[in-house]
Amino acid sequence: MSAILSTLAHSSSWITFRKAIEHCLAYARTQSRFELTLAAACFLLIGAMLKYPDRAIGTRARKDVPGDRGWPLVGNLFQILRYRDNALDFFMDQLKKHGKVYTFTLPSVGRTIQINSPELVEYVQKTNFDNYSKSDPTGMSTDVFGHGIFVSDGAEWRLQRKTASNLFSTRLFRDLVQHAFKECAHELGDNFAKYESRITPDGQLYYFDLQQELAKMTLDAFGRIAVGIEFNAMSEEGGNEFGLAFDYMTRRIELRGVDPFWRLSEWLIFPVRRRVRRSVETLNRYAYTAITNRRNETPEQKENRRKDLLDYFVDYEYEDGSGLTDEQLRDVFLNFLIAGRDTTSQALAWMFYHLMKHPDIEAKMREEIDVVFPNGSDEYTYDIISRDMPYVKAVFYETLRLFPPVSVSGVFALGPDVLPNGTRIDAGDVVGFSSYCIGRETDVWGPNAAEFYPDRWLQHDNHSKSPFGKFKPENAFKFNSFNGGPRICLGQQFATLEAMVTIIYILQNFQFELKPGHPTPVPMAALTTPIQGGLFVRVFKRYNNH
Numbered sequence: 001m002s003a004i005l006s007t008l009a010h011s012s013s014w015i016t017f018r019k020a021i022e023h024c025l026a027y028a029r030t031q032s033r034f035e036l037t038l039a040a041a042c043f044l045l046i047g048a049m050l051k052y053p054d055r056a057i058g059t060r061a062r063k064d065v066p067g068d069r070g071w072p073l074v075g076n077l078f079q080i081l082r083y084r085d086n087a088l089d090f091f092m093d094q095l096k097k098h099g100k101v102y103t104f105t106l107p108s109v110g111r112t113i114q115i116n117s118p119e120l121v122e123y124v125q126k127t128n129f130d131n132y133s134k135s136d137p138t139g140m141s142t143d144v145f146g147h148g149i150f151v152s153d154g155a156e157w158r159l160q161r162k163t164a165s166n167l168f169s170t171r172l173f174r175d176l177v178q179h180a181f182k183e184c185a186h187e188l189g190d191n192f193a194k195y196e197s198r199i200t201p202d203g204q205l206y207y208f209d210l211q212q213e214l215a216k217m218t219l220d221a222f223g224r225i226a227v228g229i230e231f232n233a234m235s236e237e238g239g240n241e242f243g244l245a246f247d248y249m250t251r252r253i254e255l256r257g258v259d260p261f262w263r264l265s266e267w268l269i270f271p272v273r274r275r276v277r278r279s280v281e282t283l284n285r286y287a288y289t290a291i292t293n294r295r296n297e298t299p300e301q302k303e304n305r306r307k308d309l310l311d312y313f314v315d316y317e318y319e320d321g322s323g324l325t326d327e328q329l330r331d332v333f334l335n336f337l338i339a340g341r342d343t344t345s346q347a348l349a350w351m352f353y354h355l356m357k358h359p360d361i362e363a364k365m366r367e368e369i370d371v372v373f374p375n376g377s378d379e380y381t382y383d384i385i386s387r388d389m390p391y392v393k394a395v396f397y398e399t400l401r402l403f404p405p406v407s408v409s410g411v412f413a414l415g416p417d418v419l420p421n422g423t424r425i426d427a428g429d430v431v432g433f434s435s436y437c438i439g440r441e442t443d444v445w446g447p448n449a450a451e452f453y454p455d456r457w458l459q460h461d462n463h464s465k466s467p468f469g470k471f472k473p474e475n476a477f478k479f480n481s482f483n484g485g486p487r488i489c490l491g492q493q494f495a496t497l498e499a500m501v502t503i504i505y506i507l508q509n510f511q512f513e514l515k516p517g518h519p520t521p522v523p524m525a526a527l528t529t530p531i532q533g534g535l536f537v538r539v540f541k542r543y544n545n546h
């Protein structure tokens with residue numbers, strides 16, 4: 001081998017090159033098949049390294065877009081792995097270093113052109129929407145998402161979007177605020193009341209993971225409201241089997257993104273293979289049980305309950321009279337559950353953390369709540385919550401600005417394109433955007449962009465009924481936490497109302513204290529953005545209220 005390499009290295013002219021080839025062939029005739037295969041593999045590897053000296057294999061060079069130089073064949077993989085503990089820091093550091101548009105490559109996904117400016121995001125999410133796809137050509141999320149709304153395009157996506165939007169009516173919201181959301185908030189409160197007096201077996205004060213409790217609540221709520229399932233996550237006997245399987249798989253999908261050989265490694269590492277299989281089985285079991293129950297329901301049973309999301313899909317008919325298959329319904333079920341559970345609960349966890357750090361903001365929220373719902377009243381209505389509580393909404397939206405549950409996302413370019421700033425996009429490129437980064441940009445949000453400052457969402461004019469002013473909505477591409485354009489989050493209003501009912505009920509009745517020595521929360525690199533390790537608090541009843 002070394003003889004071949006040294007001859008090739010010195011082949012400065014065609015004659016010497018020919019001699020080198022002859023030398024190689026003569027040498028090869030003396031070698032075993034194994035050594036020849038090894039030599040060929042080394043040549044291929046060296047050739048590939050020369051072709052892709054600073055980027056992931058298969059990607060085209062892009063000297064015209066700023067970005068850190070990558071390694072041969074693996075691109076920026078090792079660099080991103082160094083940010084494993086907080087992947088969002090990678091995006092922020094790149095933003096500071098290169099500006100709003102930069103690029104990096106990964107062997108599993110190819111080239112990403114990251115655009116962190118509202119104008120460019122608007123172009124991709126809305127103006128040239130048809131050129132960008134959400135489907136997942138890597139297959140990393142297929143075992144969970146299948147062909148559901150998050151990862152489908154074209155007719156498949158339109159069907160799901162249109163069918164699901166039938167559900168989200170003002171009539172439903174009125175009903176949810178007065179019943180389902182309120183009932184779930186009460187159940188959560190019942191658990192808090194138990195935790196208040198609890199002592200651990202070794203006699204210590206009881207600190208619990210508030211983020212996990214909120215996730216249980218949003219899962220139970222969404223199960224009841226959308227798919228007619230009682231997950232019983234909040235009940236202590238429930239076990240939260242579905243939620244844990246979901247958490248594991250969402251984390252797994254994220255890890256697959258930085259492992260070019262994820263199929264092989266998951267297959268080789270038996271405990272991972274087993275846990276993936278069991279988790280997917282759990283998710284499927286819940287989904288198929290719900291679907292079978294729904295298909296077997298009698299007309300009387302159906303009449304005695306409110307029409308839910310699953311009904312709209314089970315009842316759907318194509319032009320030829322056929323309906324959706326069980327597999328399609330399973331994808332609907334799982335996609336909506338991930339949308340409905342993690343996002344809202346994580347945003348609430350981040351918000352309660354900020355309230356513990358900003359008692360002045362919490363006091364103002366309580367002031368608003370106590371005026372609108374005096375004496376601890378829980379006569380919540382859709383009109384009052386959406387009209388008369390600008391400060392509570394402002395605090396929730398300020399949390400979504402700084403800690404958006406979907407903090408980084410992207411689309412695949414179907415064809416070549418040129419962005420409004422002149423950046424070229426090649427077919428197959430990932431165009432990435434980060435509401436987390438945009439939410440922190442000072443030219444977008446002002447010099448105090450990094451500050452938790454809910455007042456930025458309020459405006460004062462003569463028409464505002466509340467002393468806090470009026471809630472001031474923002475452009476969807478500047479405040480991109482709910483996405484924008486035709487794929488804007490379908491559940492924005494649902495999530496906002498659910499969160500507000502929960503916040504109001506909790507602040508009317510409880511107070512949290514952060515566990516002493518709790519580390520400053522760090523966002524976890526998952527499909528959504530939970531607090532890494534959870535949020536451990538103690539809860540107290542609010543005795544000085546009403």
Ligand code: HEM
Nearest residue numbers: 339340343344347406409481482483487489490491494495
């Ligand atoms: C605070 C809570 C929420 C936030 C911040 C949020 C944010 C988002 C974002 C950023 C997307 C786009 C994802 C992407 O394309 O990468 C999205 C899509 C979606 N969201 Fe939400 N979401 C929230 C709650 C909900 C809830 C509660 C539901 C259901 C009731 C929901 C239903 C959906 C659906 C169906 C889509 C897919 C829309 C499409 O592709 O057409 N979301 N959401």
